[in-house]
Amino acid sequence: MKTVTVHASNTYDVVIGGGVSALLPARLKTLYPGGRVCFVSEDRVAPLHLSALETAAKTAGIDTAHYIFPHGERSKNPAVLLSLLEFLAQEHFTRKDVLVALGGGVTGDLTGLASALFMRGMGLVQMPTTLLSMVDSSVGGKTAVNLDGGKNLCGVFRQPALVLCDLGYLKTLAPEDFADGMAEVVKYGVIADAALFDRVKDGVAPDDLEDVVTRCVEIKRDVVAADEFDTGKRALLNFGHTLAHAIETKSNYQISHGRAVAMGMVRIARIAEAFGYANEPCAGRIAAALEANALPTACPYENKALFPLTTGDKKCAGNSIALVLPSKIGDCLIERMPISRWKELLSA
Numbered sequence: 001m002k003t004v005t006v007h008a009s010n011t012y013d014v015v016i017g018g019g020v021s022a023l024l025p026a027r028l029k030t031l032y033p034g035g036r037v038c039f040v041s042e043d044r045v046a047p048l049h050l051s052a053l054e055t056a057a058k059t060a061g062i063d064t065a066h067y068i069f070p071h072g073e074r075s076k077n078p079a080v081l082l083s084l085l086e087f088l089a090q091e092h093f094t095r096k097d098v099l100v101a102l103g104g105g106v107t108g109d110l111t112g113l114a115s116a117l118f119m120r121g122m123g124l125v126q127m128p129t130t131l132l133s134m135v136d137s138s139v140g141g142k143t144a145v146n147l148d149g150g151k152n153l154c155g156v157f158r159q160p161a162l163v164l165c166d167l168g169y170l171k172t173l174a175p176e177d178f179a180d181g182m183a184e185v186v187k188y189g190v191i192a193d194a195a196l197f198d199r200v201k202d203g204v205a206p207d208d209l210e211d212v213v214t215r216c217v218e219i220k221r222d223v224v225a226a227d228e229f230d231t232g233k234r235a236l237l238n239f240g241h242t243l244a245h246a247i248e249t250k251s252n253y254q255i256s257h258g259r260a261v262a263m264g265m266v267r268i269a270r271i272a273e274a275f276g277y278a279n280e281p282c283a284g285r286i287a288a289a290l291e292a293n294a295l296p297t298a299c300p301y302e303n304k305a306l307f308p309l310t311t312g313d314k315k316c317a318g319n320s321i322a323l324v325l326p327s328k329i330g331d332c333l334i335e336r337m338p339i340s341r342w343k344e345l346l347s348a
């Protein structure tokens with residue numbers, strides 16, 4: 001078991017290892033003495049893991065309820081958020097109580113936002129059940145729902161009080177969902193750690209997983225500590241994501257986040273090479289690592305179809321866009337450029 005402590009608006013532990021979900025009742029009692037718990041989960045994850053957690057909490061004398069919503073990115077919307085908030089009101093939850101997000105990125109983002117909004121703020125614990133949410137979305141405090149106009153457009157920063165990454169949960173993950181998470185793992189190697197990239201470029205052995213997840217969380221911890229509110233360095237975590245969000249939106253969320261990130265990283269790395277931002281060729285190495293981890297790298301959409309969707313992204317401000325471009329494996333530049341220049345790069 002490993003613990004990474006994140007220093008942001010509040011300081012909290014990310015605990016990583018097989019079986020760490022068993023720590024939940026004791027940690028809840030310390031963090032939220034006398035508080036009630038509402039588990040928030042979706043209809044694929046809840047049948048696997050919810051009842052054991054509720055039983056353990058109840059045995060420890062903690063009063064629990066649960067709110068389950070239909071799985072999938074389509075549930076990450078304002079209607080489901082409002083329905084969760086109404087549920088909390090009907091069940092008489094208060095600011096002293098805590099939401100436990102049990103699931104992947106959709107669950108964590110939705111629950112995090114609800115915890116910030118309900119009575120202007122109640123407790124939050126993240127229990128990610130996918131590799132992707134363990135290494136990325138459960139840590140760092142970004143919460144959101146999607147709007148018709150694009151992904152993650154309605155949200156706030158809300159740090160959790162605790163993140164429990166139980167690697168045992170990954171045993172029930174479908175191989176394609178595990179591969180989705182590997183896209184973010186490869187991303188950390190490209191943006192910050194060439195040794196991590198080399199370690200995962202042919203896949204990850206099960207007994208290496210704890211160290212790999214820990215290393216990703218450490219990188220995220222450092223970036224979040226330096227730029228919690230995403231005004232500078234945190235953009236690094238968005239390597240590949242400007243195109244990825246456009247690809248997801250264009251596909252009507254039929255292409256998953258991890259797959260879209262894989263396609264987006266390769267395409268932006270090719271642009272970085274073609275226009276002289278890269279010090280060494282890396283697009284081919286990134287594509288090979290992603291393919292070795294069962295991820296697609298060819299995007300079904302042309303750049304000109306994606307361009308309009310990229311200009312509604314949060315990385316745009318005024319007439320400019322911040323792009324993350326790999327200069328070599330382990331190091332990326334954040335380049336703010338006029339939208340007209342971005343259009344030029346995409347059109348070439």
Ligand code: GLY
Pocket residue numbers: 136137139140142230234237238
């Ligand atoms: N997932 C990107 C970030 O947390 O900033």
